[in-house]
Amino acid sequence: MRKQHCGDVMQWRDLKEMLAGLEGPPDYSFEQLAREDIPQLTQLLRTWYPDICVGTESRHLEPSFYEREVFLRGEAPDRPLFAVLSRARDSRDIIGLLTLEKNVRGLQISASMGAVEPSHRGLGLGQYGLTLLETIGRSIGAEVALYYSTLKAARGQLNAERRGFQLVGIVPAFDMDAIAPGTVKRVYEALYAKVLTSPERIHLPDWNALIPSTRALFTHLFGQHPADLTALSERTLRHG
Structure with a gap:
């Protein structure tokens, strides 16, 4: 019988170990978020992604969120979230963030938020978010990966389908979003899933x-x- 709640179930590990064998984009590197990067990151997010000031994703603007919930480089891994920074290889500038959240009891992994600096959008970096979600999920023993996509643009939906994620629902009033300057409303989001375990484990x-x-x-x-x-x-x- 599977031991689902032992201490070694779905443990975050070193990012290089979890991404072993994955070839990343040539112009960018991935690294685990470190405590010293938090002040700069939160300021960058405000400029990259003004809409982040409302809704669930707004927690990414609070340094205390990372200190409380995220497994930071060189610190204790017993946190529910993992944050992957993207850097430009030449300048070493931070140009992207992906946060992943695990549910140990359900053996699930989900993408909490992905953001890319505006001048680097459309160059292929964002497409790696779902690859990282699946690769890290498999590495730590997740049996299903979940991804919520905005319906404000088609890119996230297309990326999910191209990587074998299946649209399993559209959730009305899922979260708060700024739909226009000064206008915040609850919005629909698409829910995608990818099964990471064998068919015989599914009832x-x-x-x-x-x-x-x-x-x-x-x-x-x-x-x-x-x-x-x-x-x-x-x-x-x-x-x-």
Whole structure:
């Protein structure tokens, strides 16, 4: 039987170890966030991403958030979040941040936030966020990776699908966002998932326990349930 709550389950490790074998973008490097980088990072985020002042992601503007919740380089790994800095190889400037959050009890990993300095957007760096999410997730033993994408632009949605993440829902009123200067509203976000474990570890829901609307959504997302296929085959034989 799997021991799910032992101390060695889903432990963050050295970033190079977790990314072993992953070839990163040629013009950028990845490193674990260090305590001394926090003041500069929080100031940079305010200039890169003005909308961050509201909603769940606003916690990334608070130095205390990193000190309390994030596994910082050279410090205790028993924190729920890991922060990956991106630097330009030539200048060593910080030009990106990705934060990942683990749920040890559920063996889940999710991307809390990704941000790239505006002049470096569209050059391919942002596409590595989902690769890092999956690679680090597999390295620490996560069995499913979750990713919420904004619906303000198509790029995040396309990146998720290109990397094998499946759209499993759209969550209404998921979070707060600045949709225009001086206007903050609750917004829809798309939820993507990628299973990182073997099929035999996954239990399909009982078809008879699903109501019609749930059956319709299940079929739309994942294809026909085996029990539904069996029933269809039996109906065809009876009326064929």
